[in-house]
Amino acid sequence: MFYAPSSDPARAITGFMTALAEASLAVSTDALRAATELLLDAQANGRRVYVMGNGGSASTASHFVCDLIKTAQVPGHRPLRAFALTDNPALVTAIGNDLSYDESFSLQVKALVEPGDLVIAISASGRSPNIIAGLVAATAIGAQTIGFLGFDGGPARSLVDVSIHVPWHDYGIVESVHLGVVHALTLAIRRALQNDDRPAVLPCMSATEQSLPDLVAR
Numbered sequence: 001m002f003y004a005p006s007s008d009p010a011r012a013i014t015g016f017m018t019a020l021a022e023a024s025l026a027v028s029t030d031a032l033r034a035a036t037e038l039l040l041d042a043q044a045n046g047r048r049v050y051v052m053g054n055g056g057s058a059s060t061a062s063h064f065v066c067d068l069i070k071t072a073q074v075p076g077h078r079p080l081r082a083f084a085l086t087d088n089p090a091l092v093t094a095i096g097n098d099l100s101y102d103e104s105f106s107l108q109v110k111a112l113v114e115p116g117d118l119v120i121a122i123s124a125s126g127r128s129p130n131i132i133a134g135l136v137a138a139t140a141i142g143a144q145t146i147g148f149l150g151f152d153g154g155p156a157r158s159l160v161d162v163s164i165h166v167p168w169h170d171y172g173i174v175e176s177v178h179l180g181v182v183h184a185l186t187l188a189i190r191r192a193l194q195n196d197d198r199p200a201v202l203p204c205m206s207a208t209e210q211s212l213p214d215l216v217a218r
Contacts, residue, residue: 016172023168023177032181034162035146036188039068042080042118043189049082050113052105052134053122053148056175058086060122060148060182067186074193085109085134105134115142123147124174126154135159148181150174
C-alpha cells in the first residue's frame, strides 16, 4: 500500500500514525511466530545470530542485537549470542573501499557464519546488493535466514526462510514497523524463556543477583 502525506503538518502526523498502525497489523503473525521459533532454537542450541542492514536498517540491526542480548536475557537461561555486521566501521569501510560495498556483508558472513547459525537481513526494499549477497552467502553455508522486508519484498523475499514483510511503499512506515517487530520478537523470546520450565543451563544466581530488578530502566 501507499502512504500520501498531507501538506498540513497536523494532518501529516495523523496520517502517518494511522498508516503506521495499519502497516503493523498487516504483518503476518505466522511469520512472527516462525521467526520467534528460529531465534529460540538459536538460543537453546548456542547458535549465533548475525544481523545486517543499510542506513536506518543498520541502526535497527544494532538495536535488535542490543535487545536480543540484554532485554531478551532471562536469568537461568543461556543468553542469545547476537552480532550486528554493521558495527565494525573499519571493516565495513575497508571492504567497501578496497573491494566493493556489495561485499560488505557477504565477506563477513563467509568469515564468521557456521552451518545452523541464523542470519537476519533488514531491508525496506529487499533489493540492496550487499543484502542479497549476504543472504546468498548465508544460504550457501547452511545458515537459516530471516528477512525484515517492505515494499514488494524484492529479490530478498525469495532468499529467506522466514519473510517478515511490511506491504507498504514508504520507507518511513516500513522502517518504523521493523523497529516495532524488533520489540515484539524480543518480548516474545523473553516471555517464552520465562515460561520455560526446562532445567536451567546457567549456574544458579546469587542472592544479590536475584534481588536485582527484572529490567534496568533505560
